[in-house]
Amino acid sequence: MGVDSVADTSRYSAQGQTAPVSAPSFYTLLRTEFTLAVRQRSDIVNPLLFFVTVLAMMPLGIGPEPDMLARMAAGLIWVMALLATLLSQESLFRGDYEDGSLEQLALQPQPLYFPVLAKVLVHWVVTGLPLAVLSPLLGMMLNLGDAGYWPLFASLAIGTATLSLIGAVGAALTVALRRPGLLLALIIMPLYVPVLIFGTGAVQAALDGYPYGPQMAILGAILAASAALAPLAAAGAIRISLEN
Amino acid sequence: MSWQWFHRLGSPRWFYQKTSAWLPWLGAASVLVLVIGAVWGLGFAPQDAKQGNSYRIIYIHVPAAFLALAGYYIMAISGAIGLIWKMKLSFVVMRAAAPIGAALTFLALFTGAVWGKPTWGTYWVWDARITSMLILLFLYLGVMALSGAFAREQSGDKASALLALVGTVNIPIIYKSVDWWFTLHQPATLKLTEASTIDPSMFYPLLTMIAGFYLFYAWVLILHTRSLVLQREWRTQWVRELLGQSTAKGEG
Numbered sequence: 001m002g003v004d005s006v007a008d009t010s011r012y013s014a015q016g017q018t019a020p021v022s023a024p025s026f027y028t029l030l031r032t033e034f035t036l037a038v039r040q041r042s043d044i045v046n047p048l049l050f051f052v053t054v055l056a057m058m059p060l061g062i063g064p065e066p067d068m069l070a071r072m073a074a075g076l077i078w079v080m081a082l083l084a085t086l087l088s089q090e091s092l093f094r095g096d097y098e099d100g101s102l103e104q105l106a107l108q109p110q111p112l113y114f115p116v117l118a119k120v121l122v123h124w125v126v127t128g129l130p131l132a133v134l135s136p137l138l139g140m141m142l143n144l145g146d147a148g149y150w151p152l153f154a155s156l157a158i159g160t161a162t163l164s165l166i167g168a169v170g171a172a173l174t175v176a177l178r179r180p181g182l183l184l185a186l187i188i189m190p191l192y193v194p195v196l197i198f199g200t201g202a203v204q205a206a207l208d209g210y211p212y213g214p215q216m217a218i219l220g221a222i223l224a225a226s227a228a229l230a231p232l233a234a235a236g237a238i239r240i241s242l243e244n
Numbered sequence: 245m246s247w248q249w250f251h252r253l254g255s256p257r258w259f260y261q262k263t264s265a266w267l268p269w270l271g272a273a274s275v276l277v278l279v280i281g282a283v284w285g286l287g288f289a290p291q292d293a294k295q296g297n298s299y300r301i302i303y304i305h306v307p308a309a310f311l312a313l314a315g316y317y318i319m320a321i322s323g324a325i326g327l328i329w330k331m332k333l334s335f336v337v338m339r340a341a342a343p344i345g346a347a348l349t350f351l352a353l354f355t356g357a358v359w360g361k362p363t364w365g366t367y368w369v370w371d372a373r374i375t376s377m378l379i380l381l382f383l384y385l386g387v388m389a390l391s392g393a394f395a396r397e398q399s400g401d402k403a404s405a406l407l408a409l410v411g412t413v414n415i416p417i418i419y420k421s422v423d424w425w426f427t428l429h430q431p432a433t434l435k436l437t438e439a440s441t442i443d444p445s446m447f448y449p450l451l452t453m454i455a456g457f458y459l460f461y462a463w464v465l466i467l468h469t470r471s472l473v474l475q476r477e478w479r480t481q482w483v484r485e486l487l488g489q490s491t492a493k494g495e496g
Protein backbone atom coordinates (compact mmCIF):
# COMPACT_ATOMS: atom_id res chain seq x y z
CA MET A 1 0.00 0.00 0.00
CA GLY A 2 1.36 3.37 -0.90
CA VAL A 3 0.51 5.38 2.14
CA ASP A 4 3.99 6.64 2.78
CA SER A 5 3.54 10.00 1.14
CA VAL A 6 4.06 11.93 4.31
CA ALA A 7 4.10 15.27 2.56
CA ASP A 8 0.32 15.23 2.23
CA THR A 9 -1.39 17.12 4.98
CA SER A 10 -3.97 14.40 5.33
CA ARG A 11 -1.80 11.36 5.44
CA TYR A 12 -4.24 8.55 5.19
CA SER A 13 -6.32 9.77 2.32
CA ALA A 14 -3.44 9.81 -0.10
CA GLN A 15 -4.63 6.90 -2.19
CA GLY A 16 -7.42 8.77 -3.90
CA GLN A 17 -10.73 7.15 -4.69
CA THR A 18 -9.58 4.28 -6.86
CA ALA A 19 -8.29 1.57 -4.53
CA PRO A 20 -10.52 0.22 -1.77
CA VAL A 21 -9.22 1.43 1.58
CA SER A 22 -7.30 -1.13 3.54
CA ALA A 23 -5.66 -0.62 6.87
CA PRO A 24 -2.00 0.40 6.93
CA SER A 25 0.24 -2.11 8.64
CA PHE A 26 1.64 -1.39 12.07
CA TYR A 27 5.07 -0.96 10.54
CA THR A 28 3.74 1.63 8.10
CA LEU A 29 2.05 3.47 10.93
CA LEU A 30 5.23 3.48 12.95
CA ARG A 31 7.34 4.69 10.05
CA THR A 32 4.90 7.47 9.21
CA GLU A 33 4.71 8.65 12.80
CA PHE A 34 8.44 8.52 13.19
CA THR A 35 9.10 10.48 10.02
CA LEU A 36 6.62 13.10 11.14
CA ALA A 37 8.17 13.30 14.59
CA VAL A 38 11.66 13.69 13.18
CA ARG A 39 10.52 16.49 10.91
CA GLN A 40 8.96 18.34 13.86
CA ARG A 41 12.29 18.82 15.60
CA SER A 42 11.06 21.32 18.17
CA ASP A 43 8.66 18.73 19.57
CA ILE A 44 11.62 16.50 20.33
CA VAL A 45 14.01 19.12 21.59
CA ASN A 46 11.65 21.24 23.69
CA PRO A 47 10.80 18.66 26.35
CA LEU A 48 14.51 17.89 26.76
CA LEU A 49 15.37 21.56 27.05
CA PHE A 50 12.58 22.05 29.55
CA PHE A 51 13.84 19.06 31.53
CA VAL A 52 17.40 20.36 31.68
CA THR A 53 16.49 24.00 32.28
CA VAL A 54 14.15 23.36 35.18
CA LEU A 55 16.59 20.95 36.77
CA ALA A 56 19.26 23.62 36.52
CA MET A 57 16.91 25.97 38.38
CA MET A 58 16.52 23.57 41.27
CA PRO A 59 19.91 24.07 42.94
CA LEU A 60 19.39 27.82 42.55
CA GLY A 61 16.05 27.59 44.31
CA ILE A 62 16.74 25.14 47.11
CA GLY A 63 20.45 25.72 47.60
CA PRO A 64 23.56 24.04 46.21
CA GLU A 65 24.59 21.91 49.22
CA PRO A 66 25.75 18.59 47.71
CA ASP A 67 24.26 16.45 50.47
CA MET A 68 20.82 17.91 50.15
CA LEU A 69 20.93 17.71 46.35
CA ALA A 70 22.01 14.09 46.56
CA ARG A 71 19.02 13.29 48.72
CA MET A 72 16.59 15.03 46.37
CA ALA A 73 18.18 14.14 43.02
CA ALA A 74 16.11 11.07 42.17
CA GLY A 75 12.82 12.70 43.08
CA LEU A 76 13.62 15.93 41.26
CA ILE A 77 14.65 14.17 38.08
CA TRP A 78 11.59 11.96 38.19
CA VAL A 79 9.15 14.80 38.74
CA MET A 80 10.76 16.81 35.95
CA ALA A 81 10.57 13.83 33.59
CA LEU A 82 6.89 13.54 34.48
CA LEU A 83 6.24 17.20 33.72
CA ALA A 84 8.23 17.10 30.49
CA THR A 85 6.23 14.08 29.33
CA LEU A 86 3.00 15.76 30.29
CA LEU A 87 3.83 18.96 28.42
CA SER A 88 4.82 17.14 25.26
CA GLN A 89 1.72 14.99 25.38
CA GLU A 90 -0.77 17.71 24.67
CA SER A 91 0.15 17.71 20.99
CA LEU A 92 0.03 13.92 20.65
CA PHE A 93 -3.26 13.85 18.74
CA ARG A 94 -3.78 17.54 18.16
CA GLY A 95 -2.32 17.93 14.67
CA ASP A 96 -4.12 14.84 13.44
CA TYR A 97 -7.36 16.03 14.98
CA GLU A 98 -7.12 19.42 13.35
CA ASP A 99 -6.28 18.26 9.84
CA GLY A 100 -8.80 15.42 9.90
CA SER A 101 -6.32 12.56 9.87
CA LEU A 102 -7.64 11.33 13.18
CA GLU A 103 -11.08 10.94 11.71
CA GLN A 104 -9.60 9.06 8.76
CA LEU A 105 -7.78 6.77 11.17
CA ALA A 106 -10.98 6.15 13.10
CA LEU A 107 -12.67 5.13 9.85
CA GLN A 108 -9.98 2.58 8.94
CA PRO A 109 -11.09 -1.04 8.95
CA GLN A 110 -8.84 -1.87 11.87
CA PRO A 111 -9.03 -1.24 15.59
CA LEU A 112 -7.90 2.24 16.58
CA TYR A 113 -5.68 0.44 19.07
CA PHE A 114 -2.77 0.06 16.64
CA PRO A 115 -2.51 3.64 15.37
CA VAL A 116 -2.67 4.84 18.97
CA LEU A 117 -0.02 2.37 20.05
CA ALA A 118 2.21 3.47 17.16
CA LYS A 119 1.83 7.12 18.12
CA VAL A 120 2.59 6.44 21.76
CA LEU A 121 5.59 4.30 20.89
CA VAL A 122 7.05 7.04 18.72
CA HIS A 123 6.26 9.64 21.36
CA TRP A 124 8.22 7.62 23.88
CA VAL A 125 11.14 7.08 21.51
CA VAL A 126 11.49 10.79 20.82
CA THR A 127 10.79 12.16 24.33
CA GLY A 128 10.92 9.54 27.08
CA LEU A 129 13.94 7.60 25.91
CA PRO A 130 16.15 10.70 25.44
CA LEU A 131 15.12 11.85 28.90
CA ALA A 132 16.20 8.52 30.33
CA VAL A 133 19.49 8.62 28.41
CA LEU A 134 20.14 12.13 29.64
CA SER A 135 19.23 11.39 33.25
CA PRO A 136 22.57 9.94 34.46
CA LEU A 137 24.30 13.13 33.38
CA LEU A 138 21.83 15.23 35.32
CA GLY A 139 22.11 12.80 38.19
CA MET A 140 25.83 13.43 38.23
CA MET A 141 25.27 17.19 38.28
CA LEU A 142 22.90 16.76 41.23
CA ASN A 143 25.39 14.59 43.07
CA LEU A 144 23.39 11.38 42.85
CA GLY A 145 25.31 8.46 44.32
CA ASP A 146 27.13 5.99 42.05
CA ALA A 147 24.70 3.21 42.85
CA GLY A 148 21.81 5.28 41.51
CA TYR A 149 22.76 5.85 37.87
CA TRP A 150 21.74 2.55 36.38
CA PRO A 151 18.45 2.27 38.31
CA LEU A 152 17.65 5.87 37.42
CA PHE A 153 18.13 5.20 33.73
CA ALA A 154 16.28 1.88 33.79
CA SER A 155 13.35 3.11 35.87
CA LEU A 156 13.00 6.21 33.69
CA ALA A 157 13.15 4.18 30.49
CA ILE A 158 10.34 1.87 31.65
CA GLY A 159 8.48 4.57 33.54
CA THR A 160 8.32 7.17 30.79
CA ALA A 161 6.89 4.57 28.43
CA THR A 162 4.10 4.02 30.94
CA LEU A 163 3.64 7.76 31.34
CA SER A 164 3.32 8.13 27.57
CA LEU A 165 0.70 5.40 27.47
CA ILE A 166 -1.37 6.79 30.35
CA GLY A 167 -1.03 10.33 29.11
CA ALA A 168 -2.35 9.29 25.71
CA VAL A 169 -5.71 8.62 27.36
CA GLY A 170 -5.80 12.15 28.72
CA ALA A 171 -4.61 13.64 25.43
CA ALA A 172 -7.33 11.75 23.59
CA LEU A 173 -9.99 12.84 26.08
CA THR A 174 -9.08 16.50 25.76
CA VAL A 175 -8.17 16.71 22.07
CA ALA A 176 -11.47 18.29 21.11
CA LEU A 177 -11.17 21.03 23.69
CA ARG A 178 -9.72 24.38 22.81
CA ARG A 179 -7.35 24.87 25.74
CA PRO A 180 -6.67 21.47 27.22
CA GLY A 181 -3.30 22.16 28.88
CA LEU A 182 -4.22 22.57 32.53
CA LEU A 183 -7.15 20.20 32.33
CA LEU A 184 -4.89 17.52 30.89
CA ALA A 185 -2.51 17.94 33.81
CA LEU A 186 -5.36 17.84 36.30
CA ILE A 187 -6.86 14.60 35.02
CA ILE A 188 -3.62 12.77 34.28
CA MET A 189 -1.41 13.64 37.25
CA PRO A 190 -3.24 11.40 39.74
CA LEU A 191 -2.84 8.49 37.35
CA TYR A 192 0.92 9.07 37.21
CA VAL A 193 1.33 8.60 40.95
CA PRO A 194 2.09 4.85 41.07
CA VAL A 195 4.77 5.16 38.38
CA LEU A 196 6.39 8.04 40.25
CA ILE A 197 6.36 6.12 43.50
CA PHE A 198 7.96 2.97 42.15
CA GLY A 199 10.37 4.87 39.92
CA THR A 200 11.80 6.93 42.75
CA GLY A 201 11.47 3.92 45.03
CA ALA A 202 13.80 1.88 42.82
CA VAL A 203 16.47 4.59 42.78
CA GLN A 204 16.19 5.20 46.50
CA ALA A 205 16.46 1.49 47.26
CA ALA A 206 19.59 1.23 45.13
CA LEU A 207 21.12 4.25 46.86
CA ASP A 208 20.35 2.78 50.27
CA GLY A 209 22.02 -0.48 49.23
CA TYR A 210 18.88 -2.58 48.93
CA PRO A 211 17.91 -4.66 45.90
CA TYR A 212 15.75 -2.63 43.55
CA GLY A 213 14.49 -5.56 41.49
CA PRO A 214 11.02 -5.63 43.09
CA GLN A 215 10.30 -2.00 42.21
CA MET A 216 11.53 -2.54 38.67
CA ALA A 217 9.35 -5.62 38.37
CA ILE A 218 6.30 -3.65 39.48
CA LEU A 219 7.16 -0.86 37.04
CA GLY A 220 7.35 -3.49 34.32
CA ALA A 221 4.01 -4.93 35.37
CA ILE A 222 2.39 -1.49 35.27
CA LEU A 223 3.91 -0.95 31.82
CA ALA A 224 2.52 -4.27 30.59
CA ALA A 225 -0.94 -3.50 31.94
CA SER A 226 -0.97 -0.01 30.48
CA ALA A 227 0.30 -1.22 27.11
CA ALA A 228 -2.67 -3.56 26.97
CA LEU A 229 -5.33 -1.20 28.35
CA ALA A 230 -4.32 2.43 27.78
CA PRO A 231 -4.47 2.37 23.95
CA LEU A 232 -7.93 0.81 24.22
CA ALA A 233 -9.11 3.58 26.53
CA ALA A 234 -7.43 6.21 24.34
CA ALA A 235 -9.13 4.79 21.26
CA GLY A 236 -12.49 5.01 23.02
CA ALA A 237 -11.67 8.56 24.07
CA ILE A 238 -10.78 9.51 20.50
CA ARG A 239 -14.14 8.25 19.29
CA ILE A 240 -15.85 10.32 21.99
CA SER A 241 -13.81 13.39 21.05
CA LEU A 242 -14.64 12.99 17.38
CA GLU A 243 -18.35 13.12 18.19
CA ASN A 244 -17.93 16.46 19.87
CA MET B 245 -39.34 -12.12 33.34
CA SER B 246 -39.67 -8.73 31.86
CA TRP B 247 -36.82 -6.29 31.44
CA GLN B 248 -39.15 -3.35 31.39
CA TRP B 249 -38.05 -2.11 34.79
CA PHE B 250 -34.49 -1.89 33.51
CA HIS B 251 -35.48 0.29 30.59
CA ARG B 252 -37.70 2.38 32.81
CA LEU B 253 -34.76 2.93 35.07
CA GLY B 254 -33.10 4.80 32.25
CA SER B 255 -35.91 7.27 31.96
CA PRO B 256 -35.26 10.48 33.86
CA ARG B 257 -38.97 11.13 34.10
CA TRP B 258 -39.73 7.76 35.64
CA PHE B 259 -36.86 8.22 38.06
CA TYR B 260 -38.03 11.65 39.09
CA GLN B 261 -41.58 10.57 39.73
CA LYS B 262 -40.66 7.37 41.56
CA THR B 263 -38.16 8.98 43.85
CA SER B 264 -40.60 11.70 44.87
CA ALA B 265 -42.32 9.08 47.00
CA TRP B 266 -39.10 7.64 48.45
CA LEU B 267 -37.36 10.85 49.34
CA PRO B 268 -39.14 11.80 52.58
CA TRP B 269 -38.68 8.27 53.96
CA LEU B 270 -35.04 8.13 52.98
CA GLY B 271 -34.37 11.56 54.43
CA ALA B 272 -36.15 10.77 57.69
CA ALA B 273 -34.37 7.43 58.01
CA SER B 274 -30.92 8.91 57.39
CA VAL B 275 -31.45 11.74 59.87
CA LEU B 276 -32.78 9.30 62.46
CA VAL B 277 -29.89 6.86 62.11
CA LEU B 278 -27.33 9.66 62.07
CA VAL B 279 -28.78 11.22 65.22
CA ILE B 280 -28.84 7.86 67.01
CA GLY B 281 -25.28 7.12 65.95
CA ALA B 282 -24.02 10.57 66.87
CA VAL B 283 -25.61 10.64 70.30
CA TRP B 284 -24.49 7.09 71.02
CA GLY B 285 -20.97 7.68 69.77
CA LEU B 286 -20.38 11.16 71.13
CA GLY B 287 -22.35 10.88 74.33
CA PHE B 288 -22.41 7.30 75.55
CA ALA B 289 -19.45 5.43 74.08
CA PRO B 290 -16.62 5.12 76.61
CA GLN B 291 -13.50 7.26 76.46
CA ASP B 292 -10.48 5.84 74.73
CA ALA B 293 -7.71 4.72 77.06
CA LYS B 294 -4.98 6.55 75.17
CA GLN B 295 -6.68 9.33 73.29
CA GLY B 296 -9.39 10.39 75.73
CA ASN B 297 -12.26 12.14 74.05
CA SER B 298 -10.38 13.19 70.95
CA TYR B 299 -10.90 9.78 69.38
CA ARG B 300 -14.60 10.55 69.00
CA ILE B 301 -13.98 12.25 65.68
CA ILE B 302 -13.73 8.68 64.38
CA TYR B 303 -17.53 8.73 64.20
CA ILE B 304 -17.35 11.30 61.42
CA HIS B 305 -13.97 10.47 59.97
CA VAL B 306 -14.31 6.78 59.22
CA PRO B 307 -17.82 6.88 57.72
CA ALA B 308 -16.80 9.83 55.52
CA ALA B 309 -13.72 7.97 54.31
CA PHE B 310 -15.83 4.84 53.65
CA LEU B 311 -18.33 6.73 51.56
CA ALA B 312 -15.62 8.70 49.78
CA LEU B 313 -14.24 5.42 48.44
CA ALA B 314 -17.57 3.74 47.84
CA GLY B 315 -18.73 6.91 46.12
CA TYR B 316 -15.94 6.65 43.60
CA TYR B 317 -17.06 3.19 42.64
CA ILE B 318 -20.68 4.32 42.46
CA MET B 319 -19.61 7.12 40.14
CA ALA B 320 -17.44 4.89 37.98
CA ILE B 321 -19.99 2.08 37.76
CA SER B 322 -22.83 4.38 36.81
CA GLY B 323 -20.54 5.94 34.23
CA ALA B 324 -19.77 2.48 32.86
CA ILE B 325 -23.48 1.62 32.70
CA GLY B 326 -23.99 4.82 30.76
CA LEU B 327 -21.22 3.98 28.32
CA ILE B 328 -22.37 0.41 27.80
CA TRP B 329 -26.16 0.73 27.71
CA LYS B 330 -26.24 4.40 26.68
CA MET B 331 -28.57 5.27 29.52
CA LYS B 332 -29.12 8.95 29.97
CA LEU B 333 -29.95 8.67 33.62
CA SER B 334 -26.82 6.85 34.70
CA PHE B 335 -24.65 9.65 33.32
CA VAL B 336 -26.69 12.05 35.41
CA VAL B 337 -26.07 9.88 38.47
CA MET B 338 -22.36 9.86 37.65
CA ARG B 339 -22.23 13.63 37.43
CA ALA B 340 -24.22 13.99 40.63
CA ALA B 341 -21.93 11.56 42.47
CA ALA B 342 -18.71 13.43 41.66
CA PRO B 343 -19.12 16.55 43.83
CA ILE B 344 -20.64 14.54 46.68
CA GLY B 345 -17.70 12.16 46.63
CA ALA B 346 -15.24 15.02 46.47
CA ALA B 347 -16.93 16.69 49.43
CA LEU B 348 -16.80 13.47 51.48
CA THR B 349 -13.14 12.95 50.58
CA PHE B 350 -12.43 16.48 51.71
CA LEU B 351 -14.37 15.86 54.92
CA ALA B 352 -12.34 12.72 55.59
CA LEU B 353 -9.08 14.60 54.98
CA PHE B 354 -10.18 17.53 57.10
CA THR B 355 -11.36 15.49 60.07
CA GLY B 356 -8.20 13.43 59.74
CA ALA B 357 -6.10 16.56 60.02
CA VAL B 358 -8.08 17.79 63.01
CA TRP B 359 -7.69 14.40 64.63
CA GLY B 360 -4.01 14.20 63.74
CA LYS B 361 -3.10 17.34 65.67
CA PRO B 362 -3.87 16.05 69.19
CA THR B 363 -2.79 12.45 68.54
CA TRP B 364 0.23 12.69 66.23
CA GLY B 365 1.12 16.30 66.98
CA THR B 366 0.78 17.35 63.35
CA TYR B 367 -1.97 18.19 60.92
CA TRP B 368 -0.36 16.47 57.98
CA VAL B 369 2.10 13.68 57.29
CA TRP B 370 2.79 11.95 54.01
CA ASP B 371 1.36 8.73 55.31
CA ALA B 372 0.07 6.05 52.98
CA ARG B 373 -3.59 6.49 53.80
CA ILE B 374 -3.56 10.25 53.79
CA THR B 375 -1.71 10.53 50.52
CA SER B 376 -4.00 8.07 48.81
CA MET B 377 -7.04 10.01 49.99
CA LEU B 378 -5.53 13.19 48.57
CA ILE B 379 -5.04 11.44 45.23
CA LEU B 380 -8.65 10.29 45.41
CA LEU B 381 -9.70 13.92 45.83
CA PHE B 382 -7.70 14.83 42.72
CA LEU B 383 -9.35 12.00 40.80
CA TYR B 384 -12.78 13.35 41.74
CA LEU B 385 -11.79 16.90 40.81
CA GLY B 386 -10.42 15.68 37.47
CA VAL B 387 -13.70 13.96 36.61
CA MET B 388 -15.64 17.08 37.60
CA ALA B 389 -13.38 19.36 35.58
CA LEU B 390 -13.52 17.16 32.49
CA SER B 391 -17.29 16.74 32.61
CA GLY B 392 -17.70 20.50 32.66
CA ALA B 393 -15.21 21.22 29.89
CA PHE B 394 -17.22 20.01 26.90
CA ALA B 395 -19.64 22.19 25.03
CA ARG B 396 -21.69 19.16 24.08
CA GLU B 397 -23.26 17.53 27.10
CA GLN B 398 -23.12 13.99 25.74
CA SER B 399 -19.41 14.24 25.02
CA GLY B 400 -18.77 15.48 28.53
CA ASP B 401 -20.80 12.55 29.89
CA LYS B 402 -18.88 9.94 27.96
CA ALA B 403 -15.46 11.49 28.45
CA SER B 404 -15.81 11.83 32.20
CA ALA B 405 -17.27 8.32 32.46
CA LEU B 406 -14.21 6.97 30.67
CA LEU B 407 -11.91 8.94 32.95
CA ALA B 408 -13.74 7.68 36.02
CA LEU B 409 -13.29 4.12 34.76
CA VAL B 410 -9.59 4.61 34.10
CA GLY B 411 -9.25 6.03 37.60
CA THR B 412 -10.85 2.91 39.05
CA VAL B 413 -7.88 0.89 37.86
CA ASN B 414 -5.67 3.30 39.73
CA ILE B 415 -7.29 3.23 43.15
CA PRO B 416 -6.14 -0.20 44.33
CA ILE B 417 -2.68 0.46 42.84
CA ILE B 418 -2.41 3.68 44.80
CA TYR B 419 -3.40 1.94 47.98
CA LYS B 420 -0.89 -0.87 47.70
CA SER B 421 1.92 1.14 46.18
CA VAL B 422 1.82 3.81 48.81
CA ASP B 423 1.99 1.11 51.43
CA TRP B 424 5.06 -0.37 49.77
CA TRP B 425 6.50 3.05 49.25
CA PHE B 426 6.60 3.77 52.92
CA THR B 427 7.57 0.38 54.28
CA LEU B 428 11.14 1.44 53.51
CA HIS B 429 10.93 4.41 55.79
CA GLN B 430 8.33 3.75 58.42
CA PRO B 431 5.96 0.94 59.22
CA ALA B 432 2.39 1.18 58.01
CA THR B 433 0.38 3.24 60.42
CA LEU B 434 -3.27 3.33 61.37
CA LYS B 435 -5.49 0.39 60.84
CA LEU B 436 -8.65 2.23 61.79
CA THR B 437 -11.12 -0.04 60.13
CA GLU B 438 -10.13 -3.33 61.71
CA ALA B 439 -13.02 -4.36 63.85
CA SER B 440 -10.97 -6.64 66.05
CA THR B 441 -8.89 -3.82 67.53
CA ILE B 442 -11.83 -1.77 68.66
CA ASP B 443 -14.11 -2.49 71.59
CA PRO B 444 -17.74 -3.38 70.77
CA SER B 445 -18.99 -0.47 72.88
CA MET B 446 -17.21 1.85 70.46
CA PHE B 447 -17.72 -0.28 67.39
CA TYR B 448 -21.53 -0.45 67.35
CA PRO B 449 -22.04 3.32 67.32
CA LEU B 450 -19.45 3.46 64.55
CA LEU B 451 -21.41 0.90 62.55
CA THR B 452 -24.55 2.94 63.13
CA MET B 453 -22.83 6.04 61.85
CA ILE B 454 -21.60 4.20 58.76
CA ALA B 455 -25.12 2.99 58.06
CA GLY B 456 -26.37 6.53 58.60
CA PHE B 457 -23.78 7.90 56.18
CA TYR B 458 -24.82 5.36 53.57
CA LEU B 459 -28.46 6.42 53.92
CA PHE B 460 -27.45 10.06 53.85
CA TYR B 461 -25.34 9.47 50.75
CA ALA B 462 -28.23 7.81 48.95
CA TRP B 463 -30.54 10.65 49.95
CA VAL B 464 -28.19 13.41 48.79
CA LEU B 465 -27.31 11.53 45.61
CA ILE B 466 -30.97 11.18 44.69
CA LEU B 467 -31.65 14.83 45.52
CA HIS B 468 -28.74 16.01 43.42
CA THR B 469 -29.61 13.68 40.57
CA ARG B 470 -33.18 15.00 40.58
CA SER B 471 -32.03 18.59 40.31
CA LEU B 472 -29.67 17.69 37.46
CA VAL B 473 -32.51 15.83 35.74
CA LEU B 474 -34.66 18.93 35.92
CA GLN B 475 -31.84 21.06 34.55
CA ARG B 476 -31.29 18.74 31.62
CA GLU B 477 -34.90 18.07 30.79
CA TRP B 478 -36.27 21.56 31.28
CA ARG B 479 -37.42 21.73 27.69
CA THR B 480 -39.57 18.62 27.92
CA GLN B 481 -43.29 18.55 28.44
CA TRP B 482 -43.27 16.69 31.74
CA VAL B 483 -40.92 19.13 33.41
CA ARG B 484 -43.03 22.03 32.26
CA GLU B 485 -46.13 20.37 33.57
CA LEU B 486 -44.36 19.68 36.80
CA LEU B 487 -43.40 23.30 37.15
CA GLY B 488 -46.87 24.45 36.16
CA GLN B 489 -45.75 26.04 32.96
CA SER B 490 -47.41 23.70 30.51
CA THR B 491 -49.58 26.45 29.11
CA ALA B 492 -46.99 29.18 29.23
CA LYS B 493 -45.49 28.31 25.88
CA GLY B 494 -47.68 26.54 23.40
CA GLU B 495 -45.15 24.71 21.29
CA GLY B 496 -47.06 21.45 21.23
